[in-house]
Amino acid sequence: xxxxxxxxxxxxxxxxxxxxxxxxxxxxxxxxxxxxxxxxxxxxxxxxxxxxxxxxxxxxxxxxxxxxxxxxxxxxxxxxxxxxxxxxxxxxxxxxxxxxxxxxxxxxxxxxxxxxxxxxxxxxxxxxxxxxxxxxxxxxxxx
Amino acid sequence: xxxxxxxxxxxxxxxxxxxxxxxxxxxxxxxxxxxxxxxxxxxxxxxxxxxxxxxxxxxxxxxxxxxxxxxxxxxxxxxxxxxxxxxxxxxxxxxxxxxxxxxxxxxxxxxxxxxxxxxxxxxxxxxxxxxxxxxxxxxxxxxxxxxxxxxxxxxxxxxxxxxxxxxxxxxxxxxxxxxxxxxxxxxxxxxxxxxxxxxxxxxxxxxxxxxxxxxxxxxxxxxxxxxxxxxxxxxxxxxxxxxxxxxxxxxxxxxxxxxxxxxxxxxxxxxxxxxxxxxxxxxxxxxxxxxxxxxxxxxxxxxxxxxxxxxxxxxxxxxxxxxxxxxxxxxxxxxxxxxxxxxxxxxxxxxxxxxxxxxxxxxxxxxxxxxxxxxxxxxxxxxxxxxxxxxxxxxxx
Numbered sequence: 001x002x003x004x005x006x007x008x009x010x011x012x013x014x015x016x017x018x019x020x021x022x023x024x025x026x027x028x029x030x031x032x033x034x035x036x037x038x039x040x041x042x043x044x045x046x047x048x049x050x051x052x053x054x055x056x057x058x059x060x061x062x063x064x065x066x067x068x069x070x071x072x073x074x075x076x077x078x079x080x081x082x083x084x085x086x087x088x089x090x091x092x093x094x095x096x097x098x099x100x101x102x103x104x105x106x107x108x109x110x111x112x113x114x115x116x117x118x119x120x121x122x123x124x125x126x127x128x129x130x131x132x133x134x135x136x137x138x139x140x141x142x143x
Numbered sequence: 144x145x146x147x148x149x150x151x152x153x154x155x156x157x158x159x160x161x162x163x164x165x166x167x168x169x170x171x172x173x174x175x176x177x178x179x180x181x182x183x184x185x186x187x188x189x190x191x192x193x194x195x196x197x198x199x200x201x202x203x204x205x206x207x208x209x210x211x212x213x214x215x216x217x218x219x220x221x222x223x224x225x226x227x228x229x230x231x232x233x234x235x236x237x238x239x240x241x242x243x244x245x246x247x248x249x250x251x252x253x254x255x256x257x258x259x260x261x262x263x264x265x266x267x268x269x270x271x272x273x274x275x276x277x278x279x280x281x282x283x284x285x286x287x288x289x290x291x292x293x294x295x296x297x298x299x300x301x302x303x304x305x306x307x308x309x310x311x312x313x314x315x316x317x318x319x320x321x322x323x324x325x326x327x328x329x330x331x332x333x334x335x336x337x338x339x340x341x342x343x344x345x346x347x348x349x350x351x352x353x354x355x356x357x358x359x360x361x362x363x364x365x366x367x368x369x370x371x372x373x374x375x376x377x378x379x380x381x382x383x384x385x386x387x388x389x390x391x392x393x394x395x396x397x398x399x400x401x402x403x404x405x406x407x408x409x410x411x412x413x414x415x416x417x418x419x420x421x422x423x424x425x426x427x428x429x430x431x432x433x434x435x436x437x438x439x440x441x442x443x444x445x446x447x448x449x450x451x452x453x454x455x456x457x458x459x460x461x462x463x464x465x466x467x468x469x470x471x472x473x474x475x476x477x478x479x480x481x482x483x484x485x486x487x488x489x490x491x492x493x494x495x496x497x498x499x500x501x502x503x504x505x506x507x508x509x510x511x512x513x514x515x516x517x518x519x520x521x522x523x524x525x526x527x528x529x530x531x532x533x534x535x536x537x538x539x540x
Contacts, residue, residue, distance in 0.1 A: 002456075010456060016526045031490035031529060034450050034469055034478065038528040054528040056490075058452035058469070062526065 002059060003093035009063035014070050017052045023120070026112030029105050035061045039069065039109035043117055048072050048080055053109070060099035067091050068106035077114050081126060083107065150508045153464045154348075154440060154501035155297050155325060161350040161395060168352060168391040175386050180375060189386050196393025203400040204323075204342060205333035206359050212376045213389050216356040217324040217345030219369070221248035221291075223358055223380070224320040224341040227366035228289045229256050232318075236286030242266045242274055242303075243484040245293050249322055250480070253291075266292070270486045271433035272301035279308055283315050290319045294326035294342075298468055298481040298497060299432030300441025302330060309338025318364055324348055324356075328399030329407065329438050340364050344396075346388065350502070351395030355388035406502075411439035413509055414500050418442050420513040425520050431482060431495060442498040443468075445482075445491045448530035449523040454496055457519040463512055468495040490529070 002010070022040040029036040035057030042050035051069035055062050068088050072080040085103040089095045095103055115125040151159070160168075175192050177185035194208065201208040214220045229239060241253050243265045253263045264282045266274050274292060283290075290312045295302045305321055312319035320341035323332060328349045334342055342359040346352055360366055360379075372381025399406075422428055427447040446454070451467025458465050468479030469492070477483075478492035487495075498512070524530040 007456075010453070011460065013526065027528070031493075034490070034493040036528050054526055056448065056527040056529050057450050059456045061450075062453060 005093040006063040009066040010059040013066040015052045019052050024113035024117030026109040028109045037065050037105050037109045039113040041113045046076050060095050060102040064088055064102040064106040147462045150463045152498040153466050155499035157347045158350045164391045164395045167394045168387040171390040172387040179384050192390050196389045199393035199397045200357050203396045205335050210359050212358050212379050214356045214358055217343050218248040220343035220356045220358040222252050223369040225252045228318050231365040231367045232288035236288045237261045238284050238286035239289045240264045240282050241291045244268050244296055244481045268484055272299050272485050274303050276307045280311050287317050290317055294321045294323040295438050297325045299443045300438035301432045302436045306337040313338045346392035349395050349399035351392045352388045355392045407439045410500055417509045424517045440500045445495045446520050448527045450493050451495055453523055461515045466497040469493040
C-alpha cells in the first residue's frame with residue numbers, strides 16, 4: 001500500500017519533537033478525523049534553520065510530517081511557502097489516493113507555522129492560494 | 144535472511160484452512176466433478192457429498208438438514224435472509240428491527256431496503272455493546288416483519304442475549320435472523336432452544352474455505368429467493384454447487400463445534416494472558432466490549448493518544464497481523480461504527496486495536512506481542528501532540 005519511501009519516513013521519522021521557543025507554530029488537523037499535526041519552526045534571517053513536528057495519525061500522516069519538515073529546512077520562507085502537498089507526496093514517491101489529504105495537512109501545517117511567525121513579526125499573513133489547500137476542507141470528517 | 148516469523152492475530156477477519164479440511168477438499172475436487180443435479184452415478188456421488196456436509200452443518204446448529212442452504216458466504220446469507228424475508232412479507236408490513244453494531248452485510252442491506260420503502264429501527268447498545276431486550280420489545284410495531292440481531296460482534300466480541308431476543312420475536316410471531324458468523328465454534332448454538340428462525344454462517348471464519356457459507360431457514364419461514372435460476376438447494380438458491388468448498392465447510396464445522404468447552408478454555412486462557420499483560424504494561428489502555436460476555440478469542444483495546452493504522456504498520460513490521468477500527472484503514476474518515484455506538488470518542492476509536500486469537504497461537508506468540516506492543520505504543524505516543532508524557536501518567540494515578 002505504501003511506497004518504500006513512505007515506510008522509511010514512517011519508521012525513521014526525521015525531525016520528531018518540539019522546538020523550545022519556536023519562531024512559528026502550526027497546529028492543524030482534528031483528533032476527530034484521526035490526524036493532528038503540529039509543526040515547529042526556527043527562523044533566522046528569513047531562513048528556516050530548524051523544523052520539527054509532532055503528529056497523531058496514520059503512517060501517511062507521520063511520513064508526510066517527516067518529509068515536509070525535511071523539505072522546508074534551509075529554505076527561505078518564500079521557498080518554504082511554495083512547498084506544495086504534491087511536492088511532499090512526490091518526495092515520498094507517492095501516496096495512496098485516500099491518503100493525499102495527509103500531504104495537504106503537512107502543507108497547511110507549514111503555512112500555518114509561517115503565518116504564525118509573520119503575525120508575531122507584525123507582518124501581514126500570506127494568503128492560501130494553492131487550491132489544494134482547500135482540498136482538506138472537503139474531506140474533513142463530520143464532527 | 145530467513146523467513147520472518149508470522150504471528151497471526153486476526154482470526155475474526157479470516158482463518159487459515161485446516162490441513163485436514165484442505166485434504167478433504169482436495170480429494171473431493173479430484174473425485175467428485177459430476178454435476179450434483181445430474182442423474183448418473185458420479186453425479187449422485189457429488190450429491191451425496193453435499194448432503195453429508197449439509198447434515199454436518201445442521202448438526203452444528205441444532206437444525207434439520209433440510210433447513211440448511213449453502214451460499215457463497217456470510218454476506219450472501221445476510222442479504223438473502225433480510226431481503227428475502229422483507230420482500231416475502233411486504234404485504235404484512237414494512238418495518239425491520241436491527242442493531243447499530245451489525246456487520247455491514249446487514250446494515251447496508253437494511254439501508255438498501257430503506258430506499259425500497261421499508262423503515263428500519265437500529266437499536267442502540269450500551270457501552271459494552273449489549274442490546275437491551277426491553278428496547279427490542281418496545282421497538283416492535285404491527286408492521287414489524289423481521290428482527291435481525293447479530294449473535295456476537297465481529298469487532299468488540301460482545302455476545303448478545305440471542306435466546307432472549309429470539310423469545311421476544313417468537314412471542315410476537317416475527318421472524319428472527321441472527322448473523323452468527325463470528326459466534327459459531329465459540330458459543331454453543333441451538334436454533335431450536337434459542338428461538339432462531341434464520342442464521343448466517345461463513346466457512347472461512349472457522350478454518351474452512353472462503354467463498355462458502357450457509358443460511359439456516361427454519362421450516363415454514365416465508366422467504367423469497369435471492370439468487371434466481373436453476374433448481375439447486377431445493378429450488379431456493381440457484382447455481383451449480385461449489386462441491387469442494389461445501390464439503391470443506393462440513394468438515395470444518397464438525398471440527399469447530401466438536402468440543403467448544405475445551406477449545407474455549409484453551410483460547411480464553413491465552414487471550415487473558417495477552418489482555419492482562421497489555422493492561423499491565425501499557426497505561427491509558429481500555430478494553431472495548433463486555434469483559435465476560437465476549438468471544439473467548441477477542442481483544443479490542445483502545446490506546447489513547449495514538450492512531451490505529453500506525454500501530455498496525457509497526458506490528459506488521461514485527462510479523463504481527465492485527466486490525467483496527469480506525470478510519471485510516473477503512474478508506475473512509477469515520478472510525479468504526481461499532482466503537483462509536485458504544486460511546487467511544489472519535490479519537491479513542493481511532494486508537495483501537497483488535498487482536499483475535501486462533502487455534503495455532505501459542506504462549507510464545509502472546510509473550511512476543513507483549514514484548515513488542517508496549518514499545519510500539521510508546522514510540523507513537525512520543526511523537527503524538529496529544530500525549531503529554533509524564534503529566535498524563537500523574538493525572539491518572
